Amino acid sequence: MAVVAIIGAGVIGVSWARLFGAAGWEVRISDPRPDLKAVADRDLGGLPVVLGDDLAAAVDGADFVQEAGPERIEVKKHMFAVLSAHTRDDVVLASSSSSLLPSAIAEGSPAADRIVIGHPFNPPELMPLVEVVPGPGTSPRTVERAVEVYRSLGKLPVRLKKEIPGFVGNRLQKVFDDQCTYLVQQGVIDVADLDHLVRASLGLRWATIGPFQSGTLGGGPGGMRHLVTHVGSQMTFEIGEPDPARMEEVLDAVESAYGTGEDAYERLVDLRDGRTRAVLEPLGWPQPPAAGPSGR
Ligand SMILES: NC(=O)c1ccc[n+]([C@@H]2O[C@H](COP(=O)([O-])OP(=O)(O)OC[C@H]3O[C@@H](n4cnc5c(N)ncnc54)[C@H](O)[C@@H]3O)[C@@H](O)[C@H]2O)c1
Structure with missing residues (x-):
């Protein structure tokens, strides 16, 4: 079974985990948050994921890495240094970043050819688009592999011809x-x-x-x-x-x-996801994975 390492178990990482899990990948998820187990029980119930906050261990033997950590360049650079050092040289290192340039994330990295942006729209498990953004050092093979993986998840990967802040x-x-x-x-x-x-x-x-x-x-x-x-x-x-x-x-x-807070968030997520699910199929998009245990 192919192994994906998801780095970061926030809003985006958890949704990626459900998507990859539903597509038959073995999912490992890494995040230093102390409530990681509770998050997994609540939002990934039933999915056989491997939890842990050791980034190097999480990516050891992974076939694809989808990073979804904090949107701060110094944090991303540090994470990608660890990812580069502990993955095979054929493994794509994709960042979910919403706006950071792949060239900035890959600056000084010996694995710059493997670093690419795979930017989803929230929530990745429902929204069809993944923007695939290569930096100047990203190899064509990395882009092709990322496109192939996102397509196999039922997504519409759209490849940009070059990087630009904020992407498209x-x-x-x-x-x-x-x-x-x-x-x-x-x-x-x-x-x-x-x-x-x-x-x-x-x-x-x-x-x-x-x-x-x-x-x-x-x-x-x-x-x-x-x-x-x-x-x-x-x-x-x-x-x-x-x-x-x-x-x-x-x-x-x-x-x-x-409103604000947990209740308002849950109510609005349910509204958004229910409506999104209702229109995906009639509009010709593939059926997304079934709703998770918390309704998402
Ligand atoms: N929220 C959105 O709408 C959205 C949409 C598309 C892309 N993105 C991108 O996805 C990424 C994640 O965004 P989010 O909204 O899920 O953020 P979030 O704050 O909900 O989650 C980030 C997670 O990263 C974890 N983290 C911190 N340091 C870490 C480390 N060293 N290793 C592993 N995990 C670590 C945090 O504990 C947190 O759980 C960002 O790059 C963001 O730009 C966000």
Whole structure:
């Protein structure tokens, strides 16, 4: 049985573990958190995982490594130094990082050719995308192997041609989220109505066709060329930027709309996952693994 070592048992690592486990991999999970056993019992119940906080031991004999530790470059660099030293030279070392450049993680590493970003969207077990981002030192073989593994898990790996901070998904998300914050700060709309507006329009549209496909349709038979010269030509307004000094008021508004803490988190996870599961199959995505013991 192929062995995957998952490094980090937080939000992303636990979801990767369920996904790999459901696909028949032997899962080892490494994290120094003192409640690792309780997390595994609650969120990975039934999955025969090997726990432990010894990184070197966790990756010894592993066939694939999926790192999901803290998003801090000095921590990642340290972890990848251990991973490089204790894995075979054919083992892909994939980082789940949301934005750190693979070249920064691999800087000075003798295993730079094996280091690649395999960036999922949360939760990895449900969201089809994995962004595969090579650094300048990543070998084509590493990219191909990562793509092959993610595909075998039922994911859609999308390979970027080169690295860029935030990759593609989070660059798009940042632009969009900044504008959401700006509109709330300007008093144009409140938090819940903005979420309703997006769900009822762009969210639904982008779950079915992408922005360029949508642009093609928006122009009618004249296609995107017509849209750009017609409606698009009037979109010349300044879009503004959120004020970082007024972030607190937006966070207060979000917390008052949705609550905080364990109960609110569980309720929102259930809502999100239930809806996501309901649309995956009709939209043509493979069936994700069954919900875990905590409903996730
Ligand atoms: N949360 C998201 O929406 C999301 C989405 C995609 C990618 N990511 C990326 O995934 C990674 C993990 O994010 P998260 O949200 O799961 O974070 P998290 O804070 O929930 O989990 C990180 C885990 O790493 C553990 N850890 C700390 N030091 C460690 C070490 N030396 N060895 C092993 N584990 C260690 C922590 O104890 C913690 O359990 C980050 O790189 C993040 O950018 C996050």
